[in-house]
Structure formats: C-alpha cells, structure tokens
Amino acid sequence: MPRRLAAIVAGDIAGYSRLMELDEEGTHARVKRIERDLIQPSITEHYGRLVKTTGDGFIAIFDSPVEAVRSAIVIQQNMSGRNAAQPRNLWIEYRVGVNLGDVIIEEDDIYGDGVNIASRLESIADPGQVYISGGIYEQIKNKLVCGYESLGDRKVKNITDPVRVYRVLPDPAAFRTRDRRGTVLILSMSIVWLGIAGAGLWYWLPHGKPQETSSILVLPQTSKAQLPPPVTNPSTQASEPSRPAVTTAQARPQTQPAPSTASPEKQAALQNAIPAPPTSTIREPQMNMLQGGSFVMGSNDDASEKPVHQVTVKPFAISRYPVSVREWNQCAAEKACPFAAAGKDDAPVTNVSWSDAKQFAAWLAGATRKPYRLPTEAEWEYAARGGTHTRYWWGDELQPGIANCKNCADLGAIEQPVKIGSFKPNPFGLYDMGGGVDQWVEDCWHKNYQGAPSNGSPWLESDCGSHVIRSGSWKNDARYVRPANRDSYDTNVRYPTHGFRVALSP
Known part of the structure; x- marks a missing residue:
C-alpha cells in the first residue's frame, strides 16, 4: 500500500441525530448543499482532496498543514454566517480535528493512526471549533495568522500515547499558549493589584470635593485614536x-x-x-x-x-x-x-x-x-x-x-x-x-x-x-x-x- 505524510482534516456535525429527528428531509438537503457549496470548494481552493463524506461528516487530506487549517477556519466561519439566518435549534455546527500523520492511501479512503487521531480530535472539539494536534501546531505556529490555546496533553480513545491538543482561536490577537492554571493565577494577581490601586486612589483623592472626583475617567492608551477627531477644513x-x-x-x-x-x-x-x-x-x-x-x-x-x-x-x-x-x-x-x-x-x-x-x-x-x-x-x-x-x-x-x-x-x-x-x-x-x-x-x-x-x-x-x-x-x-x-x-x-x-x- 502506498503511504505518505499528510495533514488530515476530520469534520463531524454536532447533534446530527437531533437535527434529523426535527426535520429529516430538510436536514439531509441542507447538509448535502453545505457539502456541495462550502466544504468541497473550500477543500479544493486550499489544494486539498475530499476523501469521503460520512453522512454527517467528512475526511480530507492536504499536502500542507497551513492550507489544511486555513480550509478548516474558512468552513467554520462560513458556517457561522449561514447559521445566523437560522433559529438556534436548527444550527448545523461542525466539530473539526486536524492532525499530521503517516497514512495509507487508497482510491476512496485513507487509513492509519494519523486518521484516527484527527477523528479523535474532532470528537473532543466543541461545536464550531477547530482542534489541532501538536504536530500541526509546530508546522503552522509562525506561518498562519490566528491564535491558539493549549489544552495540554489529552488521552484519546484507542491511541496509546497522549496527544498534545490546541484550539484555534477566532481572534487573531488572542495568541495564548499558557495552561489554564497560569491563566487563573494571572487573573487572580490582576484582581489583587486592581484592589491595591483602587485603595491607593481612594486614599489620595480629596474626599471633601466629591464633585471633582466624580469626573475622573481613566481611559486606555489606545482610546485617543478611537475618539472622533476634530474636522479640519x-x-x-x-x-x-x-x-x-x-x-x-x-x-x-x-x-x-x-x-x-x-x-x-x-x-x-x-x-x-x-x-x-x-x-x-x-x-x-x-x-x-x-x-x-x-x-x-x-x-x-x-x-x-x-x-x-x-x-x-x-x-x-x-x-x-x-x-x-x-x-x-x-x-x-x-x-x-x-x-x-x-x-x-x-x-x-x-x-x-x-x-x-x-x-x-x-x-x-x-x-x-x-x-x-x-x-x-x-x-x-x-x-x-x-x-x-x-x-x-x-x-x-x-x-x-x-x-x-x-x-x-x-x-x-x-x-x-x-x-x-x-x-x-x-x-x-x-x-x-x-x-x-x-x-x-x-x-x-x-x-x-x-x-x-x-x-x-x-x-x-x-x-x-x-x-x-x-x-x-x-x-x-x-x-x-x-x-x-x-x-x-x-x-x-x-x-x-x-x-x-x-x-x-x-
């Protein structure tokens, strides 16, 4: 069997059974339309190949990890736009996992641990989110403009070694890789320092003139550029x-x-x-x-x-x-x-x-x-x-x-x-x-x-x-x-x- 190193994208619809129970024919038609109008074109546009669809999911392979993650982001963001026109209970939301691995290639399917890990990442992802493995992260971290949150090492079903998992953030400015305990520690310290600063400010303000202190407003440094500038002739x-x-x-x-x-x-x-x-x-x-x-x-x-x-x-x-x-x-x-x-x-x-x-x-x-x-x-x-x-x-x-x-x-x-x-x-x-x-x-x-x-x-x-x-x-x-x-x-x-x-x- 021919083998190759590839970036594997696995996607699956969250709550598919519930959607089919609500509207079987309508859901089926919507999913087929999404596959035809969004998933297939997005994969092709990013130089990938749609290997197969599975009713409520899909698997695709890419030569480039960068293009694989870009394709996943495009699919999720376009789905967000499509869902905006639907009632919340009719939203179709994909969970997407992306992994880099050595796979066995057949004409209409692919096999191997690389595929299994991508599927496991998809299964633990939140609806509307893209989860990537540590192998993908190392390939794209300095090449793709987006944010990442490290979720640590995860034990996934039928895979011996834990898998390092990252969540792709929709906000490009939110580049976070520290663990949750570090985040909580920093938040706690921030609250303490704000309390100290507030006490110091209260101590030094002239309490006898409340009409003066009530007008104090602390603005972020960037707010100056956001204020309406005076119009010059x-x-x-x-x-x-x-x-x-x-x-x-x-x-x-x-x-x-x-x-x-x-x-x-x-x-x-x-x-x-x-x-x-x-x-x-x-x-x-x-x-x-x-x-x-x-x-x-x-x-x-x-x-x-x-x-x-x-x-x-x-x-x-x-x-x-x-x-x-x-x-x-x-x-x-x-x-x-x-x-x-x-x-x-x-x-x-x-x-x-x-x-x-x-x-x-x-x-x-x-x-x-x-x-x-x-x-x-x-x-x-x-x-x-x-x-x-x-x-x-x-x-x-x-x-x-x-x-x-x-x-x-x-x-x-x-x-x-x-x-x-x-x-x-x-x-x-x-x-x-x-x-x-x-x-x-x-x-x-x-x-x-x-x-x-x-x-x-x-x-x-x-x-x-x-x-x-x-x-x-x-x-x-x-x-x-x-x-x-x-x-x-x-x-x-x-x-x-x-x-x-x-x-x-x-």
Whole structure:
C-alpha cells in the first residue's frame, strides 16, 4: 500500500441525530448543499482532496498543514454566517480535528493512526471549533495568522500515547499558549493589584470635593485614536509640493446630496487628494471627493442583492486605491496595527480582518486629526458604479484587461494581487473597485436588503459576528467583481485575499 505524510482534516456535525429527528428531509438537503457549496470548494481552493463524506461528516487530506487549517477556519466561519439566518435549534455546527500523520492511501479512503487521531480530535472539539494536534501546531505556529490555546496533553480513545491538543482561536490577537492554571493565577494577581490601586486612589483623592472626583475617567492608551477627531477644513491646509493645489470651490463640502443626474465627468472633476498637515509625517492615502447623490443599489442576480432599492448618499471622499503595504506598515511601525505586512510597498495589503481595518482607520484618524473611517456598503457600491447602471462599470459584458480577477486578465496563475492602480480607473477615477482584493466595509452582514437604510448610513447591529466584504479578489471569477456583488466574513478572522480602503467625511 502506498503511504505518505499528510495533514488530515476530520469534520463531524454536532447533534446530527437531533437535527434529523426535527426535520429529516430538510436536514439531509441542507447538509448535502453545505457539502456541495462550502466544504468541497473550500477543500479544493486550499489544494486539498475530499476523501469521503460520512453522512454527517467528512475526511480530507492536504499536502500542507497551513492550507489544511486555513480550509478548516474558512468552513467554520462560513458556517457561522449561514447559521445566523437560522433559529438556534436548527444550527448545523461542525466539530473539526486536524492532525499530521503517516497514512495509507487508497482510491476512496485513507487509513492509519494519523486518521484516527484527527477523528479523535474532532470528537473532543466543541461545536464550531477547530482542534489541532501538536504536530500541526509546530508546522503552522509562525506561518498562519490566528491564535491558539493549549489544552495540554489529552488521552484519546484507542491511541496509546497522549496527544498534545490546541484550539484555534477566532481572534487573531488572542495568541495564548499558557495552561489554564497560569491563566487563573494571572487573573487572580490582576484582581489583587486592581484592589491595591483602587485603595491607593481612594486614599489620595480629596474626599471633601466629591464633585471633582466624580469626573475622573481613566481611559486606555489606545482610546485617543478611537475618539472622533476634530474636522479640519481642507481648504485651509497647505498642499504638499508633489500634489496639485486645492481650490476653495473644490475643498468646500456639499451640504445637500447632488441630483442623481450628475455626470461621471462632474464627479471626476471633484477628485481631491486631501493634503496632510504641514507638520505631519504620515503618508496619507490619496482621496477622491465624490459629490454624492441618489442611485439604484443592488441587483436581481443574487438573493443577497435583493430587493433593488434607491439610496441617497451624502458627499464623501474615498481612497483612490486600496490601502497599500506601505501605508499599512506606517501604522505597524507605530505599534498601532497588529502586524507588519509582507510584500511590495505598492501592493495592496492583504490578510486583514475587519477589526484590523478598523484599527488602521482609527490610527489614521488620530494621527492626522481627520475623520477617516471605513466606507459604508452603500458608499462603496455608489463609488464602484461610477455613475453607471450596467452590470460592470464598463458595460454589461466582461472585457479582458479591465479588472484583476481569475478570468478577467491574462496574468496566469499568481499568488498575490498585482500592484495598486495596474488597471484602468472607473468614471469616478477610482482604481480596483472590483478585483484585486476583497474590501471590508463598515456594515454588519445581513442576508438581503430587507430593512436596509436608504440614506447611505452603515447598517449596524449591537453585536454582529460577521461584516460585509465587497469587490471580489484576484482569486475570484468575474461575477464577484460586479459592483452589486456582496459577501461576508467573520469579523476577527484574517484571510489572504482580504484588504480594504478608507473613506473620509467632509
């Protein structure tokens, strides 16, 4: 029998018997649809092979442990988004285990301790979670951007030696490998020190003036960048020598939305590279000022893009390009962003979560004293359409060489997006508004536009686990680069095709 070293992914649905008892035919149909539309494509996209399905589970093998864990994360996060539209008792949640081992390969199955350990990890995983073995952890710990929690050595059924187990954390910033006893000890010490600090503060405060002490507020150091910065008038700021001067007419913000008949030429004339203050050393994104107005949002191409509805957006500026590696690394150099991006300076930054993008916008706002933010979903589509009403901004038919997507350009197989601005801009002078990198927007994910705001404001919830991404990427086909196309991803999870651009209120 041929043998090989492989990363094995085993998945199984938690509470499958209960779901079948509630709705046998409906559950069966949903599971088959998930296997067809999510599990099989995710495994294939990450260079793996689906070995078999088992009714309520699956087994896959990968040459790369990194791609195996990435695939598992994608499956879990997409399942989280699908479950959001279902009542809690109808959620389909997978437990996933990933192990590295030597296996026996047959045409339609695989065998060996490596497979058994992956299955055992799956069986002890919590619903919606990914558990990995120590062998997988050692291979991916410095290669994959996510967090890990060490669960120690576990004795699993029919395996002689204990298995070192790690839980993959959905929050990339939560890199924890210490054991639970250490966590409890640190928490206890923190409580003690907080008590001592509180007693000391009470002792030194002037107790005779309660009206003064009641106004004391201790803020985290990072809160300064999160506070709304004062809006400066762009017309009073000095222009950088390398950029054209901004006239008063160009810089003056519009107080009312322009009529929907505004031509693309008029919109393009309002392009405005917002200059940095003379004392700033921050390289700011180049911004195009858009007049705003009414447009028809959505399409009938997909259920998530319905109903088609009219939206009016106020004047705003949006960055001419997606945020680049160079711009991102300014934030990273000041320890305000969580990681330094790799790649060429003029490439778009990738592998960014929604929370990362928000962190960059807050840092940029604080550093420049301007109200930088993520664009709303309505603003993004308005800007991407460029005043047009066709399927793509250039027309109804796909044209080669217009956008950076899998079947949009003759670029061959590439692992990274090309540099920003490599393709023609749309009628508003904006580059890569379709293809290149997926782009985060401010809005929480909703499965359609029922109840969506019509004034261009972000559609938010008090606690949303996923946010909207737009544009499609260099790895997606042409249907993703349509201005109306929308998708979602988990708020705190990074993915190699995800980037963003920023917006600016007048």
